[in-house]
Amino acid sequence: MQTYTSTQWLNQVLNAYSPITLKEMDSVALLNRIDTKFVFSMGRLYSLLAALRPLYRVLSVQGQRLNHYRTLYFDTPAFDLYRLHVNGRADRFKVRSREYVDSQLSFLEVKHKTRKDRTIKDRISTPAPLDDLTPESEQWLDSVLPFDSRSLQPKVWNTFTRVTLVSNTGCERVTLDTNLVFSNAFNEIRLDGIVIAEVKLDSRSTRSPFLTRMQDERIHPQGFSKYVIGASLLYDHLKKNALKSKLILLNRMTQGF
Incomplete structure:
Protein backbone atom coordinates (compact mmCIF):
# COMPACT_ATOMS: atom_id res chain seq x y z
CA MET A 1 0.00 0.00 0.00
CA GLN A 2 1.33 3.46 -0.92
CA THR A 3 2.07 5.80 1.99
CA TYR A 4 2.16 9.59 1.97
CA THR A 5 4.07 12.18 3.95
CA SER A 6 2.21 15.13 5.47
CA THR A 7 3.64 17.36 2.73
CA GLN A 8 2.36 15.05 -0.01
CA TRP A 9 -1.08 14.95 1.59
CA LEU A 10 -1.16 18.74 1.86
CA ASN A 11 -0.13 19.20 -1.75
CA GLN A 12 -2.82 16.77 -2.84
CA VAL A 13 -5.53 18.69 -0.96
CA LEU A 14 -4.24 22.13 -2.02
CA ASN A 15 -4.07 21.19 -5.69
CA ALA A 16 -7.87 21.06 -5.64
CA TYR A 17 -7.99 24.77 -4.71
CA SER A 18 -8.14 27.59 -7.23
CA PRO A 19 -4.91 29.64 -7.08
CA ILE A 20 -4.40 33.33 -6.38
CA THR A 21 -1.17 35.18 -7.18
CA LEU A 22 0.80 37.36 -4.77
CA LYS A 23 -0.04 40.42 -6.87
CA GLU A 24 -3.76 39.62 -6.77
CA MET A 25 -3.67 39.04 -3.02
CA ASP A 26 -1.74 42.24 -2.30
CA SER A 27 -4.22 44.28 -4.35
CA VAL A 28 -6.73 43.86 -1.52
CA ALA A 29 -5.23 45.55 1.55
CA LEU A 30 -6.68 44.60 4.94
CA LEU A 31 -5.66 47.82 6.66
CA ASN A 32 -8.28 47.75 9.41
CA ARG A 33 -8.47 44.16 10.48
CA ILE A 34 -8.99 41.74 13.34
CA ASP A 35 -6.34 39.04 13.86
CA THR A 36 -7.11 35.76 15.63
CA LYS A 37 -4.73 32.83 16.23
CA PHE A 38 -5.36 29.12 16.81
CA VAL A 39 -3.16 26.12 17.62
CA PHE A 40 -4.28 22.60 16.71
CA SER A 41 -2.91 19.23 15.65
CA MET A 42 -1.94 18.40 12.08
CA GLY A 43 -4.46 15.57 11.98
CA ARG A 44 -7.31 18.08 11.96
CA LEU A 45 -5.95 20.08 9.04
CA TYR A 46 -6.82 17.79 6.13
CA SER A 47 -10.58 17.63 6.71
CA LEU A 48 -10.55 21.36 7.44
CA LEU A 49 -8.93 22.17 4.10
CA ALA A 50 -11.26 19.85 2.23
CA ALA A 51 -14.32 21.54 3.77
CA LEU A 52 -13.09 25.08 3.02
CA ARG A 53 -12.10 24.50 -0.61
CA PRO A 54 -15.23 26.05 -2.23
CA LEU A 55 -14.87 29.22 -0.15
CA TYR A 56 -11.18 30.13 -0.49
CA ARG A 57 -8.34 30.34 -2.98
CA VAL A 58 -4.76 29.38 -2.15
CA LEU A 59 -1.72 31.59 -2.67
CA SER A 60 0.60 30.18 -5.34
CA VAL A 61 4.19 31.51 -5.53
CA GLN A 62 6.34 30.23 -8.39
CA GLY A 63 3.87 27.37 -8.67
CA GLN A 64 4.32 26.45 -4.99
CA ARG A 65 1.30 26.31 -2.68
CA LEU A 66 3.39 25.34 0.32
CA ASN A 67 5.68 28.34 0.83
CA HIS A 68 8.84 28.33 2.93
CA TYR A 69 9.93 30.99 5.41
CA ARG A 70 13.20 31.48 7.29
CA THR A 71 13.39 33.96 10.16
CA LEU A 72 16.08 35.23 12.52
CA TYR A 73 14.88 36.97 15.70
CA LYS A 94 9.83 42.09 17.98
CA VAL A 95 12.75 42.49 15.59
CA ARG A 96 13.39 39.92 12.87
CA SER A 97 15.03 39.27 9.52
CA ARG A 98 12.64 37.23 7.38
CA GLU A 99 13.37 35.44 4.13
CA THR A 119 -0.05 45.62 15.89
CA ILE A 120 2.03 47.90 13.66
CA LYS A 121 4.59 46.37 11.29
CA ASP A 122 7.42 48.33 9.68
CA ARG A 123 9.90 46.76 7.30
CA ILE A 124 12.60 47.43 4.74
CA SER A 125 13.88 45.11 2.04
CA THR A 126 17.40 43.72 2.36
CA PRO A 127 19.60 42.37 -0.44
CA ALA A 128 19.88 39.03 1.39
CA PRO A 129 18.74 37.50 4.69
CA LEU A 130 20.66 38.94 7.63
CA ASP A 131 22.81 36.74 9.88
CA ASP A 132 23.54 39.78 12.02
CA LEU A 133 22.73 43.47 12.00
CA THR A 134 24.71 45.80 9.75
CA PRO A 135 25.37 49.53 10.27
CA GLU A 136 22.73 50.26 7.62
CA SER A 137 20.13 48.06 9.29
CA GLU A 138 20.92 49.53 12.71
CA GLN A 139 20.40 53.02 11.32
CA TRP A 140 16.93 52.08 10.09
CA LEU A 141 16.07 50.29 13.34
CA ASP A 142 17.03 53.36 15.35
CA SER A 143 14.38 55.30 13.41
CA VAL A 144 11.57 52.95 14.51
CA LEU A 145 12.69 51.58 17.90
CA PRO A 146 12.67 53.47 21.24
CA PHE A 147 16.03 51.94 22.25
CA ASP A 148 19.54 51.61 20.81
CA SER A 149 19.53 48.85 18.18
CA ARG A 150 23.23 48.16 18.79
CA SER A 151 22.14 46.22 21.87
CA LEU A 152 20.43 43.59 19.69
CA GLN A 153 21.93 40.16 19.02
CA PRO A 154 20.78 37.12 16.97
CA LYS A 155 18.88 34.78 19.30
CA VAL A 156 16.48 32.38 17.53
CA TRP A 157 16.35 30.94 14.03
CA ASN A 158 12.95 29.71 12.88
CA THR A 159 11.83 27.94 9.71
CA PHE A 160 8.31 26.91 8.78
CA THR A 161 6.04 26.09 5.86
CA ARG A 162 2.99 28.28 5.22
CA VAL A 163 -0.29 27.87 3.37
CA THR A 164 -2.16 31.14 2.71
CA LEU A 165 -5.87 31.04 1.96
CA VAL A 166 -7.78 34.06 0.65
CA SER A 167 -11.57 34.14 0.89
CA ASN A 168 -13.54 34.46 -2.32
CA THR A 169 -14.91 37.76 -0.96
CA GLY A 170 -11.37 39.12 -0.49
CA CYS A 171 -12.21 40.23 3.07
CA GLU A 172 -10.22 37.52 4.83
CA ARG A 173 -6.86 35.76 4.79
CA VAL A 174 -5.91 32.64 6.69
CA THR A 175 -2.32 31.51 7.21
CA LEU A 176 -1.57 27.94 8.25
CA ASP A 177 1.99 27.34 9.49
CA THR A 178 3.45 23.83 9.85
CA ASN A 179 6.85 22.12 10.13
CA LEU A 180 8.09 24.59 12.74
CA VAL A 181 11.78 24.34 13.62
CA PHE A 182 13.60 26.54 16.16
CA SER A 183 17.38 26.63 16.50
CA ASN A 184 20.39 28.50 17.84
CA ALA A 185 24.10 27.74 17.78
CA PHE A 186 23.68 24.91 20.30
CA ASN A 187 20.33 23.22 19.77
CA GLU A 188 17.43 22.53 17.43
CA ILE A 189 13.80 21.93 18.42
CA ARG A 190 11.13 20.62 16.03
CA LEU A 191 7.39 21.04 16.64
CA ASP A 192 6.10 18.30 14.38
CA GLY A 193 2.38 17.68 14.02
CA ILE A 194 1.31 21.21 14.99
CA VAL A 195 -0.55 23.87 13.00
CA ILE A 196 -0.45 27.57 13.87
CA ALA A 197 -3.39 29.29 12.18
CA GLU A 198 -3.98 33.04 11.99
CA VAL A 199 -7.11 34.69 10.60
CA LYS A 200 -6.83 38.24 9.28
CA LEU A 201 -10.40 39.50 8.86
CA ASP A 202 -11.58 42.90 7.63
CA SER A 203 -13.15 44.59 10.66
CA ARG A 204 -16.22 45.46 8.58
CA SER A 205 -16.82 41.82 7.67
CA THR A 206 -19.38 39.90 9.70
CA ARG A 207 -18.77 36.42 8.34
CA SER A 208 -15.78 34.08 8.35
CA PRO A 209 -16.21 30.47 7.21
CA PHE A 210 -12.89 29.61 8.86
CA LEU A 211 -13.91 31.03 12.25
CA THR A 212 -17.25 29.25 11.98
CA ARG A 213 -15.41 26.00 11.31
CA MET A 214 -13.17 26.56 14.33
CA GLN A 215 -16.26 27.02 16.51
CA ASP A 216 -17.82 23.85 15.11
CA GLU A 217 -14.59 21.93 15.82
CA ARG A 218 -14.38 23.47 19.33
CA ILE A 219 -10.93 24.85 18.61
CA HIS A 220 -10.57 27.98 20.70
CA PRO A 221 -8.46 31.08 19.93
CA GLN A 222 -5.14 31.43 21.71
CA GLY A 223 -2.05 33.54 21.27
CA PHE A 224 1.16 32.11 19.88
CA SER A 225 4.44 33.97 19.40
CA LYS A 226 7.01 32.02 17.39
CA TYR A 227 9.85 33.99 18.94
CA VAL A 228 8.68 33.59 22.52
CA ILE A 229 7.97 29.87 22.17
CA GLY A 230 11.25 29.28 20.36
CA ALA A 231 13.31 31.20 22.92
CA SER A 232 11.60 29.43 25.83
CA LEU A 233 12.44 26.03 24.32
CA LEU A 234 16.04 26.86 23.41
CA TYR A 235 17.18 28.82 26.49
CA ASP A 236 16.66 26.98 29.79
CA HIS A 237 17.42 30.00 31.97
CA LEU A 238 14.50 32.08 30.69
CA LYS A 239 11.43 32.64 32.84
CA LYS A 240 8.55 30.61 31.39
CA ASN A 241 5.93 30.22 34.14
CA ALA A 242 3.42 32.21 32.09
CA LEU A 243 3.94 29.79 29.18
CA LYS A 244 3.63 26.56 31.17
CA SER A 245 0.13 25.57 30.02
CA LYS A 246 0.96 26.37 26.39
CA LEU A 247 4.19 24.37 26.48
CA ILE A 248 2.34 21.39 27.98
CA LEU A 249 -0.27 21.62 25.20
CA LEU A 250 2.43 21.76 22.51
CA ASN A 251 4.20 18.76 24.01
CA ARG A 252 0.97 16.76 23.99
CA MET A 253 0.31 17.66 20.37
CA THR A 254 3.81 16.68 19.26
CA GLN A 255 3.25 13.33 21.00
CA GLY A 256 0.07 12.81 18.98
CA PHE A 257 -2.49 13.43 21.74
Missing part, protein backbone atom coordinates in the same frame (compact mmCIF):
# COMPACT_ATOMS: atom_id res chain seq x y z
CA PHE A 74 16.99 39.52 17.56
CA ASP A 75 16.94 40.44 21.24
CA THR A 76 19.16 42.08 23.84
CA PRO A 77 21.72 40.06 25.86
CA ALA A 78 19.22 40.06 28.76
CA PHE A 79 16.31 39.02 26.48
CA ASP A 80 14.42 42.22 27.26
CA LEU A 81 12.00 41.83 24.34
CA TYR A 82 11.16 38.29 25.43
CA ARG A 83 10.62 39.41 29.03
CA LEU A 84 8.28 42.24 28.02
CA HIS A 85 6.13 39.72 26.17
CA VAL A 86 5.91 37.04 28.88
CA ASN A 87 5.26 39.73 31.51
CA GLY A 88 2.24 40.88 29.52
CA ARG A 89 3.50 44.35 28.64
CA ALA A 90 1.22 45.92 26.02
CA ASP A 91 3.90 48.20 24.57
CA ARG A 92 6.43 45.74 23.14
CA PHE A 93 8.51 44.97 20.04
CA TYR A 100 10.44 34.55 1.87
CA VAL A 101 12.32 31.66 0.32
CA ASP A 102 10.13 30.87 -2.70
CA SER A 103 9.78 34.56 -3.62
CA GLN A 104 13.51 35.15 -3.06
CA LEU A 105 12.67 38.24 -1.01
CA SER A 106 14.17 39.33 2.32
CA PHE A 107 13.08 41.99 4.79
CA LEU A 108 14.14 43.41 8.12
CA GLU A 109 10.92 43.78 10.11
CA VAL A 110 9.76 45.37 13.36
CA LYS A 111 6.43 44.46 14.95
CA HIS A 112 5.11 46.86 17.58
CA LYS A 113 2.24 45.84 19.86
CA THR A 114 0.79 49.12 21.14
CA ARG A 115 -1.01 49.90 24.38
CA LYS A 116 -4.25 49.97 22.37
CA ASP A 117 -3.64 46.31 21.40
CA ARG A 118 -2.88 47.28 17.82
Whole structure:
Protein backbone atom coordinates (compact mmCIF):
# COMPACT_ATOMS: atom_id res chain seq x y z
CA MET A 1 0.00 0.00 0.00
CA GLN A 2 1.33 3.46 -0.92
CA THR A 3 2.07 5.80 1.99
CA TYR A 4 2.16 9.59 1.97
CA THR A 5 4.07 12.18 3.95
CA SER A 6 2.21 15.13 5.47
CA THR A 7 3.64 17.36 2.73
CA GLN A 8 2.36 15.05 -0.01
CA TRP A 9 -1.08 14.95 1.59
CA LEU A 10 -1.16 18.74 1.86
CA ASN A 11 -0.13 19.20 -1.75
CA GLN A 12 -2.82 16.77 -2.84
CA VAL A 13 -5.53 18.69 -0.96
CA LEU A 14 -4.24 22.13 -2.02
CA ASN A 15 -4.07 21.19 -5.69
CA ALA A 16 -7.87 21.06 -5.64
CA TYR A 17 -7.99 24.77 -4.71
CA SER A 18 -8.14 27.59 -7.23
CA PRO A 19 -4.91 29.64 -7.08
CA ILE A 20 -4.40 33.33 -6.38
CA THR A 21 -1.17 35.18 -7.18
CA LEU A 22 0.80 37.36 -4.77
CA LYS A 23 -0.04 40.42 -6.87
CA GLU A 24 -3.76 39.62 -6.77
CA MET A 25 -3.67 39.04 -3.02
CA ASP A 26 -1.74 42.24 -2.30
CA SER A 27 -4.22 44.28 -4.35
CA VAL A 28 -6.73 43.86 -1.52
CA ALA A 29 -5.23 45.55 1.55
CA LEU A 30 -6.68 44.60 4.94
CA LEU A 31 -5.66 47.82 6.66
CA ASN A 32 -8.28 47.75 9.41
CA ARG A 33 -8.47 44.16 10.48
CA ILE A 34 -8.99 41.74 13.34
CA ASP A 35 -6.34 39.04 13.86
CA THR A 36 -7.11 35.76 15.63
CA LYS A 37 -4.73 32.83 16.23
CA PHE A 38 -5.36 29.12 16.81
CA VAL A 39 -3.16 26.12 17.62
CA PHE A 40 -4.28 22.60 16.71
CA SER A 41 -2.91 19.23 15.65
CA MET A 42 -1.94 18.40 12.08
CA GLY A 43 -4.46 15.57 11.98
CA ARG A 44 -7.31 18.08 11.96
CA LEU A 45 -5.95 20.08 9.04
CA TYR A 46 -6.82 17.79 6.13
CA SER A 47 -10.58 17.63 6.71
CA LEU A 48 -10.55 21.36 7.44
CA LEU A 49 -8.93 22.17 4.10
CA ALA A 50 -11.26 19.85 2.23
CA ALA A 51 -14.32 21.54 3.77
CA LEU A 52 -13.09 25.08 3.02
CA ARG A 53 -12.10 24.50 -0.61
CA PRO A 54 -15.23 26.05 -2.23
CA LEU A 55 -14.87 29.22 -0.15
CA TYR A 56 -11.18 30.13 -0.49
CA ARG A 57 -8.34 30.34 -2.98
CA VAL A 58 -4.76 29.38 -2.15
CA LEU A 59 -1.72 31.59 -2.67
CA SER A 60 0.60 30.18 -5.34
CA VAL A 61 4.19 31.51 -5.53
CA GLN A 62 6.34 30.23 -8.39
CA GLY A 63 3.87 27.37 -8.67
CA GLN A 64 4.32 26.45 -4.99
CA ARG A 65 1.30 26.31 -2.68
CA LEU A 66 3.39 25.34 0.32
CA ASN A 67 5.68 28.34 0.83
CA HIS A 68 8.84 28.33 2.93
CA TYR A 69 9.93 30.99 5.41
CA ARG A 70 13.20 31.48 7.29
CA THR A 71 13.39 33.96 10.16
CA LEU A 72 16.08 35.23 12.52
CA TYR A 73 14.88 36.97 15.70
CA PHE A 74 16.99 39.52 17.56
CA ASP A 75 16.94 40.44 21.24
CA THR A 76 19.16 42.08 23.84
CA PRO A 77 21.72 40.06 25.86
CA ALA A 78 19.22 40.06 28.76
CA PHE A 79 16.31 39.02 26.48
CA ASP A 80 14.42 42.22 27.26
CA LEU A 81 12.00 41.83 24.34
CA TYR A 82 11.16 38.29 25.43
CA ARG A 83 10.62 39.41 29.03
CA LEU A 84 8.28 42.24 28.02
CA HIS A 85 6.13 39.72 26.17
CA VAL A 86 5.91 37.04 28.88
CA ASN A 87 5.26 39.73 31.51
CA GLY A 88 2.24 40.88 29.52
CA ARG A 89 3.50 44.35 28.64
CA ALA A 90 1.22 45.92 26.02
CA ASP A 91 3.90 48.20 24.57
CA ARG A 92 6.43 45.74 23.14
CA PHE A 93 8.51 44.97 20.04
CA LYS A 94 9.83 42.09 17.98
CA VAL A 95 12.75 42.49 15.59
CA ARG A 96 13.39 39.92 12.87
CA SER A 97 15.03 39.27 9.52
CA ARG A 98 12.64 37.23 7.38
CA GLU A 99 13.37 35.44 4.13
CA TYR A 100 10.44 34.55 1.87
CA VAL A 101 12.32 31.66 0.32
CA ASP A 102 10.13 30.87 -2.70
CA SER A 103 9.78 34.56 -3.62
CA GLN A 104 13.51 35.15 -3.06
CA LEU A 105 12.67 38.24 -1.01
CA SER A 106 14.17 39.33 2.32
CA PHE A 107 13.08 41.99 4.79
CA LEU A 108 14.14 43.41 8.12
CA GLU A 109 10.92 43.78 10.11
CA VAL A 110 9.76 45.37 13.36
CA LYS A 111 6.43 44.46 14.95
CA HIS A 112 5.11 46.86 17.58
CA LYS A 113 2.24 45.84 19.86
CA THR A 114 0.79 49.12 21.14
CA ARG A 115 -1.01 49.90 24.38
CA LYS A 116 -4.25 49.97 22.37
CA ASP A 117 -3.64 46.31 21.40
CA ARG A 118 -2.88 47.28 17.82
CA THR A 119 -0.05 45.62 15.89
CA ILE A 120 2.03 47.90 13.66
CA LYS A 121 4.59 46.37 11.29
CA ASP A 122 7.42 48.33 9.68
CA ARG A 123 9.90 46.76 7.30
CA ILE A 124 12.60 47.43 4.74
CA SER A 125 13.88 45.11 2.04
CA THR A 126 17.40 43.72 2.36
CA PRO A 127 19.60 42.37 -0.44
CA ALA A 128 19.88 39.03 1.39
CA PRO A 129 18.74 37.50 4.69
CA LEU A 130 20.66 38.94 7.63
CA ASP A 131 22.81 36.74 9.88
CA ASP A 132 23.54 39.78 12.02
CA LEU A 133 22.73 43.47 12.00
CA THR A 134 24.71 45.80 9.75
CA PRO A 135 25.37 49.53 10.27
CA GLU A 136 22.73 50.26 7.62
CA SER A 137 20.13 48.06 9.29
CA GLU A 138 20.92 49.53 12.71
CA GLN A 139 20.40 53.02 11.32
CA TRP A 140 16.93 52.08 10.09
CA LEU A 141 16.07 50.29 13.34
CA ASP A 142 17.03 53.36 15.35
CA SER A 143 14.38 55.30 13.41
CA VAL A 144 11.57 52.95 14.51
CA LEU A 145 12.69 51.58 17.90
CA PRO A 146 12.67 53.47 21.24
CA PHE A 147 16.03 51.94 22.25
CA ASP A 148 19.54 51.61 20.81
CA SER A 149 19.53 48.85 18.18
CA ARG A 150 23.23 48.16 18.79
CA SER A 151 22.14 46.22 21.87
CA LEU A 152 20.43 43.59 19.69
CA GLN A 153 21.93 40.16 19.02
CA PRO A 154 20.78 37.12 16.97
CA LYS A 155 18.88 34.78 19.30
CA VAL A 156 16.48 32.38 17.53
CA TRP A 157 16.35 30.94 14.03
CA ASN A 158 12.95 29.71 12.88
CA THR A 159 11.83 27.94 9.71
CA PHE A 160 8.31 26.91 8.78
CA THR A 161 6.04 26.09 5.86
CA ARG A 162 2.99 28.28 5.22
CA VAL A 163 -0.29 27.87 3.37
CA THR A 164 -2.16 31.14 2.71
CA LEU A 165 -5.87 31.04 1.96
CA VAL A 166 -7.78 34.06 0.65
CA SER A 167 -11.57 34.14 0.89
CA ASN A 168 -13.54 34.46 -2.32
CA THR A 169 -14.91 37.76 -0.96
CA GLY A 170 -11.37 39.12 -0.49
CA CYS A 171 -12.21 40.23 3.07
CA GLU A 172 -10.22 37.52 4.83
CA ARG A 173 -6.86 35.76 4.79
CA VAL A 174 -5.91 32.64 6.69
CA THR A 175 -2.32 31.51 7.21
CA LEU A 176 -1.57 27.94 8.25
CA ASP A 177 1.99 27.34 9.49
CA THR A 178 3.45 23.83 9.85
CA ASN A 179 6.85 22.12 10.13
CA LEU A 180 8.09 24.59 12.74
CA VAL A 181 11.78 24.34 13.62
CA PHE A 182 13.60 26.54 16.16
CA SER A 183 17.38 26.63 16.50
CA ASN A 184 20.39 28.50 17.84
CA ALA A 185 24.10 27.74 17.78
CA PHE A 186 23.68 24.91 20.30
CA ASN A 187 20.33 23.22 19.77
CA GLU A 188 17.43 22.53 17.43
CA ILE A 189 13.80 21.93 18.42
CA ARG A 190 11.13 20.62 16.03
CA LEU A 191 7.39 21.04 16.64
CA ASP A 192 6.10 18.30 14.38
CA GLY A 193 2.38 17.68 14.02
CA ILE A 194 1.31 21.21 14.99
CA VAL A 195 -0.55 23.87 13.00
CA ILE A 196 -0.45 27.57 13.87
CA ALA A 197 -3.39 29.29 12.18
CA GLU A 198 -3.98 33.04 11.99
CA VAL A 199 -7.11 34.69 10.60
CA LYS A 200 -6.83 38.24 9.28
CA LEU A 201 -10.40 39.50 8.86
CA ASP A 202 -11.58 42.90 7.63
CA SER A 203 -13.15 44.59 10.66
CA ARG A 204 -16.22 45.46 8.58
CA SER A 205 -16.82 41.82 7.67
CA THR A 206 -19.38 39.90 9.70
CA ARG A 207 -18.77 36.42 8.34
CA SER A 208 -15.78 34.08 8.35
CA PRO A 209 -16.21 30.47 7.21
CA PHE A 210 -12.89 29.61 8.86
CA LEU A 211 -13.91 31.03 12.25
CA THR A 212 -17.25 29.25 11.98
CA ARG A 213 -15.41 26.00 11.31
CA MET A 214 -13.17 26.56 14.33
CA GLN A 215 -16.26 27.02 16.51
CA ASP A 216 -17.82 23.85 15.11
CA GLU A 217 -14.59 21.93 15.82
CA ARG A 218 -14.38 23.47 19.33
CA ILE A 219 -10.93 24.85 18.61
CA HIS A 220 -10.57 27.98 20.70
CA PRO A 221 -8.46 31.08 19.93
CA GLN A 222 -5.14 31.43 21.71
CA GLY A 223 -2.05 33.54 21.27
CA PHE A 224 1.16 32.11 19.88
CA SER A 225 4.44 33.97 19.40
CA LYS A 226 7.01 32.02 17.39
CA TYR A 227 9.85 33.99 18.94
CA VAL A 228 8.68 33.59 22.52
CA ILE A 229 7.97 29.87 22.17
CA GLY A 230 11.25 29.28 20.36
CA ALA A 231 13.31 31.20 22.92
CA SER A 232 11.60 29.43 25.83
CA LEU A 233 12.44 26.03 24.32
CA LEU A 234 16.04 26.86 23.41
CA TYR A 235 17.18 28.82 26.49
CA ASP A 236 16.66 26.98 29.79
CA HIS A 237 17.42 30.00 31.97
CA LEU A 238 14.50 32.08 30.69
CA LYS A 239 11.43 32.64 32.84
CA LYS A 240 8.55 30.61 31.39
CA ASN A 241 5.93 30.22 34.14
CA ALA A 242 3.42 32.21 32.09
CA LEU A 243 3.94 29.79 29.18
CA LYS A 244 3.63 26.56 31.17
CA SER A 245 0.13 25.57 30.02
CA LYS A 246 0.96 26.37 26.39
CA LEU A 247 4.19 24.37 26.48
CA ILE A 248 2.34 21.39 27.98
CA LEU A 249 -0.27 21.62 25.20
CA LEU A 250 2.43 21.76 22.51
CA ASN A 251 4.20 18.76 24.01
CA ARG A 252 0.97 16.76 23.99
CA MET A 253 0.31 17.66 20.37
CA THR A 254 3.81 16.68 19.26
CA GLN A 255 3.25 13.33 21.00
CA GLY A 256 0.07 12.81 18.98
CA PHE A 257 -2.49 13.43 21.74
